[in-house]
Amino acid sequence: MKLLTRMARSFVAGETVEEAIKNVRKLNEKSIMATLDVLGESVKDRETAEKAVNAYLALLDAIPKAGINSHVSLKLTQMGLDIDTDYCCQNIDRIVGKAKTLGNFVRVDMEGTPHTQRTLDIFYRLRQKYDNVGIVLQAYLHRTGKDVRDLNNIKAKIRLCKGAYKEPPDLAIKKMKDIRANFILLAETLFKEGVYPAIATHDDRLIKWTKEYTASNKIANDRFEFQYLYGIRNKTFRNLAEEGYRVRCYVPFGTHWLPYFSRRLRERKENVFFVVKNLFRK
Numbered sequence: 340m341k342l343l344t345r346m347a348r349s350f351v352a353g354e355t356v357e358e359a360i361k362n363v364r365k366l367n368e369k370s371i372m373a374t375l376d377v378l379g380e381s382v383k384d385r386e387t388a389e390k391a392v393n394a395y396l397a398l399l400d401a402i403p404k405a406g407i408n409s410h411v412s413l414k415l416t417q418m419g420l421d422i423d424t425d426y427c428c429q430n431i432d433r434i435v436g437k438a439k440t441l442g443n444f445v446r447v448d449m450e451g452t453p454h455t456q457r458t459l460d461i462f463y464r465l466r467q468k469y470d471n472v473g474i475v476l477q478a479y480l481h482r483t484g485k486d487v488r489d490l491n492n493i494k495a496k497i498r499l500c501k502g503a504y505k506e507p508p509d510l511a512i513k514k515m516k517d518i519r520a521n522f523i524l525l526a527e528t529l530f531k532e533g534v535y536p537a538i539a540t541h542d543d544r545l546i547k548w549t550k551e552y553t554a555s556n557k558i559a560n561d562r563f564e565f566q567y568l569y570g571i572r573n574k575t576f577r578n579l580a581e582e583g584y585r586v587r588c589y590v591p592f593g594t595h596w597l598p599y600f601s602r603r604l605r606e607r608k609e610n611v612f613f614v615v616k617n618l619f620r621k
């Protein structure tokens with residue numbers, strides 16, 4: 340378990356708020372903004388959901404106290420989506436409301452397809468009340484073209500990513516080449532009709548496309564941002580920040596790192612080899 344913990348540390352910025360803040364400060368020093376995520380998902384009882392809400396409320400207070408540049412990201416199943424939709428909505432309302440008073444921003448992560456519609460339903464409810472909340476859409480889902488158009492109509496801030504969950508072919512595009520093509524199509528719509536898109540990928544081809552598209556369409560660097568996951572391709576994103584692009588790092592922390600860590604392993608065979616190799620090393 341210890342070796343796994345050590346491996347997880349390359350993707351997770353510590354177990355405590357203090358450790359996470361220390362890591363965000365290092366990123367900020369390199370002109371990289373952050374979005375902090377208190378790890379947790381698939382919560383089945385109100386006590387755990389309440390703890391998660393309190394952790395986010397405390398985190399929102401800690402950010403300005405520490406003087407760091409960071410938003411927060413969260414998952415609705417951590418806030419009780421699988422317990423009761425209204426209950427979940429009340430929980431996230433408390434967090435977005437507090438963020439609003441502090442001038443901060445909350446990004447609602449997108450989970451697997453059993454949660455997609457309910458996540459969007461709650462987002463639409465929140466968006467009627469707040470402007471400091473954004474959502475994530477996944478380029479691998481067949482439905483995302485329509486979701487992008489609908490969300491653009493309400494001027495929602497969207498983070499576009501490929502998608503990290505195992506989905507069936509009737510719901511999701513399976514070939515990487517096709518996911519990439521759809522990502523470009525969706526990103527183009529976001530640049531044309533959306534509000535401040537966040538391009539969340541480590542894929543060199545998509546990063547290159549974004550740079551070329553924004554340059555040739557005279558889209559200023561302050562009208563969008565690149566986002567990446569803590570511990571992945573740091574140099575690429577440091578370079579982007581140095582080139583004058585806005586860059587934000589998704590910084591997860593906490594003790595419930597296993598599902599997040601497993602998704603990162605699944606994305607990249609080399610990571611699994613690395614873990615296995617370490618297991619056999621003294």
Ligand SMILES: Cc1cc2nc3c(=O)[nH]c(=O)nc-3n(C[C@H](O)[C@H](O)[C@H](O)COP(=O)(O)OP(=O)(O)OC[C@H]3O[C@@H](n4cnc5c(N)ncnc54)[C@H](O)[C@@H]3O)c2cc1C
Binds near residue numbers: 449500503543567589
């Ligand atoms: C800021 C951010 C937020 C996200 N939020 C969500 C969300 O809310 N919902 C959701 O479903 N998904 C989310 N994701 C994950 C996303 O959907 C992808 O699963 C993930 O980003 C991998 O896809 P990629 O576009 O980076 O391309 P890939 O083709 O997977 O990777 C491109 C290159 O990046 C590097 N790389 C990618 N992943 C890894 C890794 N795990 N370890 C080491 N190197 C790696 C490799 O060099 C690889 O060749 C998020 C991603 C980012 C960057």
